[in-house]
Amino acid sequence: MTDTAPRPTLEAVAARAGVSRATVSRVVNGSHGVRERLAERVRRAVEELGYVPNQAARSLVTKRHDAIAVIVAEPETRVFADPFFARQLRGISKELTAHDNQLVLLLTEDRDDHVRVGRYVAGGHVDGALVFSLHIDDPLPELIRQAGLPTVYGGRPDFSGGQGGVVYVDSDNRGGARDAVRHLLGLGRSRIAHITGALDQTAAVDRLDGFRDVMADADPRLVVEGDFTPASGERAMRELLDRCPSLDAVFAGNDLMAAGALRVLREHGRRVPDDVAVVGFDDMLPIAEQTDPPLTTVRQDIEEMGRLMARLLLRDLDGTGTPPEAAGAGSDGLILPTTLIRRASA
């Protein structure tokens, strides 16, 4: 192990440049009011000594940490079944590093974790939080709210957020669902079924709402609840086939369930898309492309979602005024558009 060479301090740089600490600080932090000649000398000293500011010391006085927490409250399933998570992180990471902020990742599984995380964020170690909390009984949002930490949610939260409203970024689940169903209608299908996601997640609810927007008078038996897993897609498909053998299209709440449905349809000798057209949601790669036939689906721009969340939060942090709640009226949702990707299944 390289003997931890004591890192040079501001003091050292100041000595070398023949100026005071204050001046070095000014130069390092890009403030004005330092004559160019001096500034140059300081910069050279910084360079020569390989000076890097001690973040802890700085935070101690500025009360800023240039760090934000990304909290993912996911009991295993969803996060690991698909690459969404990684994509969002990528978007967030890009935006944060572009603004010299650190990303502190907090993964939680159970309520104990939540309390721990709550304490952590309340401890003022980070300047803000980005939260992915998709389940309905989650105590975390309340903990964070109490801590008064600037926060942006990923996906529409299931709670109203009290007085101020809640800032969040989401895909246009409802609109995307409408597009999917209209596409099916456009194909001349009329008996369109829907396999929903887990209805304790707002994304599933919103997609169902979108389905209903278009199919207001659909036979209620054409809607079956799944839980976003392939197995639930299979089960739901069997049930649908059993209830309404005459159906000619299925809109699944995500690609995984669509893949399950596809298998059951093939098993029952229904040709896709000839007999039954199938549309998924997410455009989860590589699943959507690998199914047989490749899946027509609704794509959301995951990475952009992450970016946007970060941008929103940073804007809030920078702008000394206007907390995000006050910026707009009530609950501030930013909804990103979706696009229908046409492949072979519908």
Place this chain on the structure above:
Amino acid sequence: MTDTAPRPTLEAVAARAGVSRATVSRVVNGSHGVRERLAERVRRAVEELGYVPNQAARSLVTKRHDAIAVIVAEPETRVFADPFFARQLRGISKELTAHDNQLVLLLTEDRDDHVRVGRYVAGGHVDGALVFSLHIDDPLPELIRQAGLPTVYGGRPDFSGGQGGVVYVDSDNRGGARDAVRHLLGLGRSRIAHITGALDQTAAVDRLDGFRDVMADADPRLVVEGDFTPASGERAMRELLDRCPSLDAVFAGNDLMAAGALRVLREHGRRVPDDVAVVGFDDMLPIAEQTDPPLTTVRQDIEEMGRLMARLLLRDLDGTGTPPEAAGAGSDGLILPTTLIRRASA
């Protein structure tokens, strides 16, 4: 927005408990030598005031940050195509939070990012690093080495690491590959082909080596290089079919390529596993289960890998002595076993 109530300081707790700062510090940090009566008073004061230590102030003097960096140097592809990344993170996260360490995530794409990351870790903001750097020309390891930061690598690095050796955790790629090929042999197959991963990654090389361990005298035309993507699996499979129409088994370097191969085989009217048996690697869910037929593959315990990396690093950090390089002899690789998962494809 909750008016940021000034958080209570040690001083405040001390005043309330009627003791000195030093005593409060002792109690908070669980040190001994404080009479129970006093300690109890302090704990109550902490509770009442909702005191949380200021990490910045603490770090300033202890020079510990209780934070480790997780650096993922991935040009897009692999990280996002599969959930490995998330799984490893989960493992790491569990282990770190169990020891009250923070996880600072650094995602990098290009060389500029690497320099930035290098500066960051050199800046002494974290106590150690966990690095996933799979590509061969990566400048990052060298930067980190120069910074003298305790580091554990995920996956066997492609460099020797100079004097000390390098600590890493990896799956038994070579052994897993051997198992896969032996399984195929056990099925009575003899003309076994291999589709390799991108050979600038050690995992691909090791799997190829495993293949060769068993098939030392195989026709060299039975080995085709892919790059871990489904498309490359398709291409490679076509080439193999073209070169050696008589092949009766394929061992693919990962599940994605196996899925591609499966499609091409079907397209060519070869039945799996009757005509051609196929084995993948990774047991990447849900892909491996969703192929037709479901994929026989080599599973690695990804989450455990993450855990282990974290544990190794923490042990190094805690034990004031023995840097990991010195702990064993030379390059310290910890190799995790793999298991063959039998499904329908072989």
Place this chain on the structure above:
DNA sequence: GTCACGGGCGAGAGCGCTCTCGGATCACGT
């Protein structure tokens, strides 16, 4: 030539914590 003014710079306090050191306290043996 004098005075007011303003911009550039340094002195110094202080952020909240840890940790060393020495003083107080207490139990015990003599």
Place this chain on the structure above:
DNA sequence: ACGTGATCCGAGAGCGCTCTCGCCCGTGAC
């Protein structure tokens, strides 16, 4: 009753930085 450790606790310095304050010097107006 007094010395002797051992134990417990507080005073105070200092970690590396930022930021206010005021000094100094240069400039322009008179």
